[in-house]
Amino acid sequence: MGDLQEGLDMISIASDRPTVRIAAPGADRTDRADRAGHAAAAGPAGSADGPGAPPAVVELAGVSVFYSGYEAVRETSMPIRQHRVTALIGPSGCGKSTILRTMNRMNDLIPGARVTGRVSYRGQDLYAPEVDPIEVRRRIGMVFQKPNPFPKSIYDNVAYGPRVTGMKVGSMDDHVEQALRGAALWDEVKGKLRSNGLALSGGQQQRLCIARTIAVRPEVILMDEPCSALDPIATGRIEELMHELAQHYTIVIVTHNMQQAARVSHYTAFFTAEVDADGVRHGKLVELNDTGKLFTDPDDKRTEDYITGRFG
Amino acid sequence: MTPAVLAAPAPSDPEVALTRRRVRVGETLFRLVLLACLVVAFAFLAWLIAFAVYRGWDRLDARLWQNMPTGRVSRIEGAGVQSAITGTLWVIGTTALICLPIGILAAIYLEEYADNERWYNRLLELNIQNLAGVPSIIFGILGLGVIARALGLGFTVLTAALILALLVLPIVIIATREAIRAVPQSIRQASYALGATRWQTVSRQVLPIAVPGIATGSILALSRAIGEAAPLIMLGAVTYITFNPDGLDSAYTVLPVQIYSLVIEAQAGFQRLGAAAIVLLLGLLLLMNSLAIVVRNRFQKRW
Numbered sequence: 001m002g003d004l005q006e007g008l009d010m011i012s013i014a015s016d017r018p019t020v021r022i023a024a025p026g027a028d029r030t031d032r033a034d035r036a037g038h039a040a041a042a043g044p045a046g047s048a049d050g051p052g053a054p055p056a057v058v059e060l061a062g063v064s065v066f067y068s069g070y071e072a073v074r075e076t077s078m079p080i081r082q083h084r085v086t087a088l089i090g091p092s093g094c095g096k097s098t099i100l101r102t103m104n105r106m107n108d109l110i111p112g113a114r115v116t117g118r119v120s121y122r123g124q125d126l127y128a129p130e131v132d133p134i135e136v137r138r139r140i141g142m143v144f145q146k147p148n149p150f151p152k153s154i155y156d157n158v159a160y161g162p163r164v165t166g167m168k169v170g171s172m173d174d175h176v177e178q179a180l181r182g183a184a185l186w187d188e189v190k191g192k193l194r195s196n197g198l199a200l201s202g203g204q205q206q207r208l209c210i211a212r213t214i215a216v217r218p219e220v221i222l223m224d225e226p227c228s229a230l231d232p233i234a235t236g237r238i239e240e241l242m243h244e245l246a247q248h249y250t251i252v253i254v255t256h257n258m259q260q261a262a263r264v265s266h267y268t269a270f271f272t273a274e275v276d277a278d279g280v281r282h283g284k285l286v287e288l289n290d291t292g293k294l295f296t297d298p299d300d301k302r303t304e305d306y307i308t309g310r311f312g
Numbered sequence: 313m314t315p316a317v318l319a320a321p322a323p324s325d326p327e328v329a330l331t332r333r334r335v336r337v338g339e340t341l342f343r344l345v346l347l348a349c350l351v352v353a354f355a356f357l358a359w360l361i362a363f364a365v366y367r368g369w370d371r372l373d374a375r376l377w378q379n380m381p382t383g384r385v386s387r388i389e390g391a392g393v394q395s396a397i398t399g400t401l402w403v404i405g406t407t408a409l410i411c412l413p414i415g416i417l418a419a420i421y422l423e424e425y426a427d428n429e430r431w432y433n434r435l436l437e438l439n440i441q442n443l444a445g446v447p448s449i450i451f452g453i454l455g456l457g458v459i460a461r462a463l464g465l466g467f468t469v470l471t472a473a474l475i476l477a478l479l480v481l482p483i484v485i486i487a488t489r490e491a492i493r494a495v496p497q498s499i500r501q502a503s504y505a506l507g508a509t510r511w512q513t514v515s516r517q518v519l520p521i522a523v524p525g526i527a528t529g530s531i532l533a534l535s536r537a538i539g540e541a542a543p544l545i546m547l548g549a550v551t552y553i554t555f556n557p558d559g560l561d562s563a564y565t566v567l568p569v570q571i572y573s574l575v576i577e578a579q580a581g582f583q584r585l586g587a588a589a590i591v592l593l594l595g596l597l598l599l600m601n602s603l604a605i606v607v608r609n610r611f612q613k614r615w
Contacts, residue, residue, distance in 0.1 A: 109504060111429060138507030148498035150517060161506035164516070209502070216506055 054082040057220055057250045058103055058140070061118040065098050068112035072098050073283040075117070078269055080220065085242060085251045087261035087291065090271035091306070095283020096254045099271070100222050102126075103252065104140035105133040121220075138165050141218035145225040147205035149197035149212075154180075154189050157197045157208055161216035175215065183211035184241050203234025210241065214249070221245065223253040227260065239264050258307060261291065268294045270303045361594060368587030376588050380554040381570065388581035393589045396570035398556040399469070399549075400596075403566055404538050406473035407480070412530055414477070415484030422485070423492040424514050444482035451479045452543030460547060467548025470560040475543050480533040487529020491522040524611035531604040535597050541568035567593045 056079030065073045073095030080086050080103070088096040098107070105126060107113040119126045126136055149157050158176045162169055169175040176193070180186040185207040189200070197208050206226060213221055223242075227235040242251060242264045255261050261268050269288040273281050287300040298304045365372070379392030418440075426433040455475035465471045495518050503513040519526075541549075549569040557564045567589060574586030 104505065106501065106505065109501065111427065134504075134507055134509055137505055142501075142505035144498060144501060144505075146498060148496070148502045150499060150502065151521060160503070160508075160516070164503075164506065164508040164512045212502075212506065 054084060056080060057082045057122060058252075059118075059120045060099070060102070061120070063099065063102060063115065063117035063119055065095065065102060065107065066114040066116070067110070071280070071282055073271075076285045077117075078285060078288045080250060080252055081267065082250050083246060083248070084266040085246050085253060085264050086267045086269065087265035088252065088254045088269050088271060089256075089258055089261045090283075090286075091273060092256075093281065093283070094271040094273045096269075096271045097224055098283065099285075100224055100252060100254050103220070103222055104137050104142055106137075106142060108133050138216055139218055140220040140222060141213035141216060142222045142224065143206070143209050143213055143226045146229050147202055147209055149200070149205050149208050151196065151198055153194045154197050154200070154208060155193040158211050158215045161212060165216055167216065179211040179215035180208075182214045182245075183207045184237065184244070185211055201234070203230050203237060206230060206234070206238060207241065210238075210245075214245070218249070220250045220252065223251065225254050225256060228256060235260070258295070262295050265291045267291055270294065270298070270300070270306065272302055272306070361591070364587045364590040364594065366587075368584055368589070368591055371584050371588035372591060376585075376592060381552070381574075381585075382554075383552055385579050385581060388579065388585065391585060393567065393570050393574075393585070393592070395553045395556055396565050396567045396589070397592075399553065399564040400538060400566045402469045402557045402562075402564060403472045403476065403544075404534055406469060406560065407476040407537050408530075408534055410473055411477035411481050411484055411533070415481050415530075415533075416488050416526060418481075419485045419488035419492060420514060420519075423489050424510065424518065440482050440485055444486065447542075448479055448540055449542045449546070451475050452546030454478075455543060456546045466561075467563060468561045469557050469564045472544055472547050472549060472564060472566070473560075475547060476537040476540060479540065479543060480537045483533040483536060484530055487533065488522070488526045491525025491529060492518060494525060495521045524607055528604045528608045531600055531607070535600040535604075538600070539568055539593065539597060541566075541572055544569050545572070567596075 058080035060079075061077050063073070063076045064071055076095075076099055078086075088100060090096050101107045102115050102119050103121075103126075107115060115127055121136070121140065124131065150160060152160070155176055158179050159172055161167075162172065162175060177186060177190075180189060185204060188204060189208075197205065200208060206229075210221075210226075227238050230238065239260065242253070245251060246266075253261075253264065267288060268291045270286045271283055272286050274284050275281050287294065287298060287303045289299060293299075294303060295307060298307065375390065376392045377394055377397055379390055380394050381396070382388060382391040422433070422437060422440075426436070428434065452475065455471055455478075459465050459471045459474055460467060465474075499517050499521065500513055503517050508516070544566055548563065549565045550573060552573075553563060553565040571586050571589045571593065574582045574589065577583065577586075
């Protein structure tokens with residue numbers, strides 16, 4: 001764990017981006033001390049909108065997403081708070097992955113997708129005409145549902161991001177090592193950096209994808225069901241890693257697994273699919289709350305029905 | 313009264329017997345039909361090769377590629393098809409240089425850049441598919457009217473290569489698109505999510521993965537071009553050539569056309585030389601197709 005911590009600190013300190021403020025390591029350690037690894041234990045203190053809440057890095061205001069005219073998600077507003085894990089949960093087809101993808105403009109890659117409302121990152125409208133989606137994705141990285149390493153060496157997988165973004169790194173070898181340490185993978189792969197990333201196990205591949213993502217030093221990491229293709233042990237390792245990453249990165253995770261949301265997140269947003277007066281289904285945000293509060297004493301009846309239906 | 317649930321049959325029920333009861337006629341018949349189709353295709357190829365080898369057997373030696381063709385019966389025993397072999401190499405080499413870059417880049421545009429919602433991209437796609445079905449003689453007429461005459465390139469290696477390139481361009485495009493489409497979307501997404509541009513994603517991730525498929529398709533396209541005679545008959549390849557081409561503006565002939573002009577002669581000597589040239593051309597085609605198979609198997613998908 002010492003290695004891991006060191007790796008994370010180095011990545012954070014080494015940031016040379018002028019426009020993006022990345023807090024010094026440990027800036028909010030005191031704030032986090034009482035978390036003791038489990039958001040559910042944090043209690044109502046520091047709720048999603050409370051005065052003690054950290055600033056929002058990403059802010060959604062009235063965001064709707066359309067796929068070729070069909071409104072998949074309607075009018076979603078929520079903050080994504082700095083150095084916190086925000087989980088998006090809800091039944092299939094409720095639009096949680098869609099909302100996740102609006103935050104780094106991955107929806108641009110889907111033909112016919114259109115976003116209305118305002119998605120802002122540090123006050124900048126991400127969908128303003130002058131914004132370059134490529135720059136957005138350099139700041140807001142993404143880890144996918146199925147581990148998708150490139151069919152290249154472990155080293156090249158991690159070095160790819162810094163290379164294509166033209167990042168200035170002192171030594172690429174050191175940079176790759178830091179990223180792999182940051183993703184808690186270094187000790188397992190340090191002897192075989194030149195072997196193919198696809199030769200790793202599923203869980204290792206997913207950590208390689210996380211290493212690849214943090215190698216470009218994003219501020220926000222979006223995770224789209226990152227553990228759904230993994231076994232429970234690999235899942236546990238990724239969850240543990242997310243706790244470490246949350247000290248330096250802002251994380252948004254979509255998950256089908258409510259226990260996972262309860263274990264890893266500070267805030268949880270519950271989405272559901274609703275049928276409107278015209279008989280058309282739309283995804284909708286029901287409730288965003290402190291994770292502990294949402295799972296024990298939700299404000300909305302629909303949230304309660306959902307979590308008790310699955311837990312009870 | 314019928315029970316609510318379909319009950320399992322008792323073990324003594326004859327329905328449960330697992331022994332083979334009868335020959336399934338339809339099943340066997342279908343199998344035989346499939347086999348017959350395969351035999352027809354294979355038998356004709358085997359017959360063709362056997363016939364050509366038999367007819368050309370005593371001409372299948374070094375004379376074939378060491379000597380030039382002749383028009384005189386008295387010299388036929390010493391003649392070969394060297395000018396047609398070098399002509400074929402010149403024409404196909406130039407064809408490859410023209411059609412591979414254009415075809416591959418066009419396919420990249422259609423797969424990675426074109427917005428399918430736009431009517432002109434759909435029109436483009438439809439046209440390419442149609443182009444693949446245009447009879448090759450039509451390309452010959454186009455080459456004669458536009459390239460040889462209007463552009464004034466004449467009956468040269470370059471004219472022939474340009475027309476063959478146009479002819480196989482749709483094949484290259486379609487094969488390359490297939491290869492690019494076979495690259496998993498997750499690879500592109502991962503690359504974009506790291507802040508890579510479209511060109512970086514295409515050149516560093518998509519193309520390297522698609523190379524085996526592109527190579528296979530390209531080789532097959534060129535082997536189609538190498539066997540084409542029809543368009544080149546319009547483009548001066550029938551001229552009686554006793555020298556090797558020495559440039560793009562050189563007169564030329566190619567193997568298929570040379571074969572055509574040999575086998576229509578009445579004297580057995582010409583026909584035997586023609587048969588030997590057929591064996592040579594078939595051998596070349598089989599070689600290229602096996603190369604395509606080797607390339608494909610060698611770089612099988614790694615995920």
